[in-house]
Amino acid sequence: xxxxxxxxxxxxxxxxxxxxxxxxxxxxxxxxxxxxxxxxxxxxxxxxxxxxxxxxxxxxxxxxxxxxxxxxxxxxxxxxxxxxxxxxxxxxxxxxxxxxxxxxxxxxxxxxxxxxxxxxxxxxxxxxxxxxxxxxxxxxxxxxxxxxxxxxxxxxxxxxxxxxxxxxxxxxxxxxxxxxxxxxxxxxxxxxxxxxxxxxxxxxxxxxxxxxxxxxxxxxxxxxxxxxxxxx
Amino acid sequence: xxxxxxxxxxxxxxxxxxxxxxxxxxxxxxxxxxxxxxxxxxxxxxxxxxxxxxxxxxxxxxxxxxxxxxxxxxxxxxxxxxxxxxxxxxxxxxxxxxxxxxxxxxxxxxxxxxxxxxxxxxxxxxxxxxxxxxxxxxxxxxxxxxxxxxxxxxxxxxxxxxxxxxxxxxxxxxxxxxxxxxxxxxxxxxxxxxxxxxxxxxxxxxxxxxxxxxxxxxxxxxxxxxxxxxxxxxxxxxxxxxxxxxxxxxxxxxxxxxxxxxxxxxxxxxxxxxxxxxxxxxxxxxxxxxxxxxxxxxxxxxxxxxxxxxxxxxxxxxxxxxxxxxxxxxxxxxxxxxxxxxxxxxxxxxxxxxxxxxxxxxxxxxxxxxxxxxxxxxxxxxxxxxxxxxxxxxxxxxxxxxxxxxxxxxxxxxxxxxxxxxxxxxxxxxxxxxxxxxxxxxxxxxxxxxxxxxxxxxxxxxxxxxxxxxxxxxxxxxxxxxxxxxxxxxxxxxxxxxxxxxxxxxxxxxxxxxxxxxxxxxxxxxxxxxxxxxxxxxxxxxxxxxxxxxxxxxxxxxxxxxxxxxxxxxxxxxxxxxxxxxxxxxxxxxxxxxxxxxxxxxxxxxxxxxxxxxxxxxxxxxxxxxxxxxxxxxxxxxxxxxxxxxxxxxxxxxxxxxxxxxxxxxxxxxxxxxxxxxxxxxxxxxxxxxxxxxxxxxxxxxxxxxxxxxxxxxxxxxxxxxxxxxxxxxxxxxxxxxxx
Numbered sequence: 001x002x003x004x005x006x007x008x009x010x011x012x013x014x015x016x017x018x019x020x021x022x023x024x025x026x027x028x029x030x031x032x033x034x035x036x037x038x039x040x041x042x043x044x045x046x047x048x049x050x051x052x053x054x055x056x057x058x059x060x061x062x063x064x065x066x067x068x069x070x071x072x073x074x075x076x077x078x079x080x081x082x083x084x085x086x087x088x089x090x091x092x093x094x095x096x097x098x099x100x101x102x103x104x105x106x107x108x109x110x111x112x113x114x115x116x117x118x119x120x121x122x123x124x125x126x127x128x129x130x131x132x133x134x135x136x137x138x139x140x141x142x143x144x145x146x147x148x149x150x151x152x153x154x155x156x157x158x159x160x161x162x163x164x165x166x167x168x169x170x171x172x173x174x175x176x177x178x179x180x181x182x183x184x185x186x187x188x189x190x191x192x193x194x195x196x197x198x199x200x201x202x203x204x205x206x207x208x209x210x211x212x213x214x215x216x217x218x219x220x221x222x223x224x225x226x227x228x229x230x231x232x
Numbered sequence: 233x234x235x236x237x238x239x240x241x242x243x244x245x246x247x248x249x250x251x252x253x254x255x256x257x258x259x260x261x262x263x264x265x266x267x268x269x270x271x272x273x274x275x276x277x278x279x280x281x282x283x284x285x286x287x288x289x290x291x292x293x294x295x296x297x298x299x300x301x302x303x304x305x306x307x308x309x310x311x312x313x314x315x316x317x318x319x320x321x322x323x324x325x326x327x328x329x330x331x332x333x334x335x336x337x338x339x340x341x342x343x344x345x346x347x348x349x350x351x352x353x354x355x356x357x358x359x360x361x362x363x364x365x366x367x368x369x370x371x372x373x374x375x376x377x378x379x380x381x382x383x384x385x386x387x388x389x390x391x392x393x394x395x396x397x398x399x400x401x402x403x404x405x406x407x408x409x410x411x412x413x414x415x416x417x418x419x420x421x422x423x424x425x426x427x428x429x430x431x432x433x434x435x436x437x438x439x440x441x442x443x444x445x446x447x448x449x450x451x452x453x454x455x456x457x458x459x460x461x462x463x464x465x466x467x468x469x470x471x472x473x474x475x476x477x478x479x480x481x482x483x484x485x486x487x488x489x490x491x492x493x494x495x496x497x498x499x500x501x502x503x504x505x506x507x508x509x510x511x512x513x514x515x516x517x518x519x520x521x522x523x524x525x526x527x528x529x530x531x532x533x534x535x536x537x538x539x540x541x542x543x544x545x546x547x548x549x550x551x552x553x554x555x556x557x558x559x560x561x562x563x564x565x566x567x568x569x570x571x572x573x574x575x576x577x578x579x580x581x582x583x584x585x586x587x588x589x590x591x592x593x594x595x596x597x598x599x600x601x602x603x604x605x606x607x608x609x610x611x612x613x614x615x616x617x618x619x620x621x622x623x624x625x626x627x628x629x630x631x632x633x634x635x636x637x638x639x640x641x642x643x644x645x646x647x648x649x650x651x652x653x654x655x656x657x658x659x660x661x662x663x664x665x666x667x668x669x670x671x672x673x674x675x676x677x678x679x680x681x682x683x684x685x686x687x688x689x690x691x692x693x694x695x696x697x698x699x700x701x702x703x704x705x706x707x708x709x710x711x712x713x714x715x716x717x718x719x720x721x722x723x724x725x726x727x728x729x730x731x732x733x734x735x736x737x738x739x740x741x742x743x744x745x746x747x748x749x750x751x752x753x754x755x756x757x758x759x760x761x762x763x764x765x766x767x768x769x770x771x772x773x774x775x776x777x778x779x780x781x782x783x784x785x786x787x788x789x790x791x792x793x794x795x796x797x798x799x800x801x802x803x804x805x806x807x808x809x810x811x812x813x814x815x816x817x818x819x820x821x822x823x824x825x826x827x828x829x830x831x832x833x834x835x836x837x838x839x840x841x842x843x844x845x846x847x848x849x850x851x852x853x854x855x856x857x858x859x860x861x862x863x864x865x866x867x868x869x870x871x872x873x874x875x876x877x878x879x880x881x882x883x884x885x886x887x888x889x890x891x892x893x894x895x896x897x898x899x900x901x902x903x904x905x906x907x908x909x910x911x912x913x914x915x916x917x918x919x920x921x922x923x924x925x926x927x928x929x930x931x932x933x934x935x936x937x938x939x940x941x942x943x944x945x946x947x948x949x950x951x952x953x954x955x956x957x958x959x960x961x962x963x964x965x966x967x968x969x970x971x972x
Binding site for chain 2: 015016018019021022025026055056057059060061062115116117118119145147149209211212215217218219
């Protein structure tokens, strides 16, 4: 894919999403980017290069996380956009929505501790050839915040095997030095999986919040590389 | 509607006194009907009228350079520059949280959030101040788990970070926990909204969730005129829905942005009653409401129920007729209920309630809102004080092993880390969190500016118990000091005054003394009270809680990049100790945890010294001369030093000379003391600036190493391993409360 100048970015606003303003703010820091929100009742995402599904509690998450958002009018258009090769990035609740609408395999289950967890964790970059990680190096260790109650990645054995075989795991929970350990896994995710992509690499979902780690004043800029990748 | 004749007994059943009932009849010029009586009872309740405390609350200093709105509105407002304001308040939800911890705490969060966003502000941070009973009490860990879950669920879902507060334990809270939540929002100064209903012909619009029968007080549900018995026995704790509140928040902010409402108020305590009467009162207007037009969740609801329900996530707005449809359209966009239920009327100053066209209540606004009796309850100095203040701290035995004493304190529930709680809160959503939980104060940036806010909330209730005046002073001063430690200027405060029964003269004395102590500190430190809340009757039988006037202070940074962390940053930095250690052990965690006494006199506080300390902390931060600043509070010097080591696991070597006993020197809680770390090359310049302000300052050591080592008068008195401290800090909370 050619380098993207002045990317047109949309952030879907589901009712109950609560990271949409953060995501818009962080994406707007990209030089040349134009960023707007996409209302969940819209039937088309319009002319965009990148669609973000932000974090939050879409529709209150009273059923399964992301299970209702999947049926919102805009999602049909998001799926079409992805099928045409458009870049779709789901963060936290957005990742859950992506699995619910089958743009990504697997599911996000309740954390092993059965509690909501908010803290900084580390992830290791497993591949840097997809649009969302091109500015990073394979093996980079990023410190990123997580904030979720249901982030334990799960997939049936054959799906998991296929994911690994295809190299669809993009980021994995690790310790500060990049070792994949049990202790470094905050929620019990299978194979320490923090984020995956589809086979084509244009759809990427992750539990950590890069948009919360993109400015020096917030004490952490490790998420910036993921955003910056969109310009490359 | 069946007509029930109102008698003195009905009034008593509504918790009104015979005198109050006579007064109501006088104001009405007739016998009230049941609905009218219910409205009076709610509005004249302690909760809504502050009838026992108003005579004291008026002594709070409430004005100042930064104050835009003082007490009397939904929340206080201070100017933070560049056309922006901070809107904030703290409120209690103690009783509901004891009965049903998850929903009680959750709706507490929801309520205070509405108070803030109803002013036109986007909420940016919550802080929770929690008090629980003894860890071994049978209900304590159940209540801790439930309350934290409730706060976490509501706050995380609505997307407002919970970034600070305080959690403490004492057996006085065994039967009465405290759940106080503070919220801070940001609003443009020229787009603040107030709870006024005015402008004849303007429409009164009901917004938000439908009204159900939840939250109608059991005490007030004294009549059987509502048909089915079982219907009247519904739980009185409301159920919160953060999803609806999130929609309500976004819809309201969109309405404010469009500038299409004249006034708006949250339906909090006493629901539609308080919102409608208070808005009419502030607007100096008469209004009519048609209760059959209120969106109802249940069938056959009666006017009494509509007026007194405390269903959550509801607001009342007033809009010009030409804007009525625009308001309703925005609510529809967000899939929320909206209904025009009345209007501002000419020719009278009453609230007139109609039900299917029939006038069911006609009440003059002013008596209901303003004429509740103001009681000067009798006061008496508590008998226990003679005993507690006579306690001779010198009689306390010296511990055989100071290191073990230190570790015991470090692992005690009040002093250990609270990550078990704070990691269940989303502390970063909103991307404004510069410092989250763990620092002296939470720090937020203000988006679109270089500015920032620091917020600290808490209260040492043992100090207040042992001397309510001094304890009140310290509560305010410590929050202000915490804010100043991060480098911010404290500019405004809110309070949440939790006490026992006002009918007990000793409690009223505690209350009055605390108000005076807080007021003295507000005046001296130039931090006015801009709003707050009173919670009385926090007692089981005759056993009242320790008086707990919780305080929250907001501070301002002109440049938030100057914010100073509370933790040592690098090895080799010089440690400076500001302030004097007077060896004050009375009321300390050391005296309680190690020796088992809630006794002695609390530490003294010199407000002039405190003011000078706050000013120098700010100056040093502005000049970027300090690398860390941490206030010495519960646990004293030793615990404060160890806490500085937490973030980077960086110890220190300290050498001091003192005439005090080693245990007193290490664990005294003398006030107005701060530990700074500075670059070696800045040491002399910083010390000179500090001394110029008249603040005592001494270089006491250097950062580095893997232990917190304190030499006193040439002898190694404390040698605590940082790793062991960190482990105790991290694990003690869960180990104590949720073993196995």
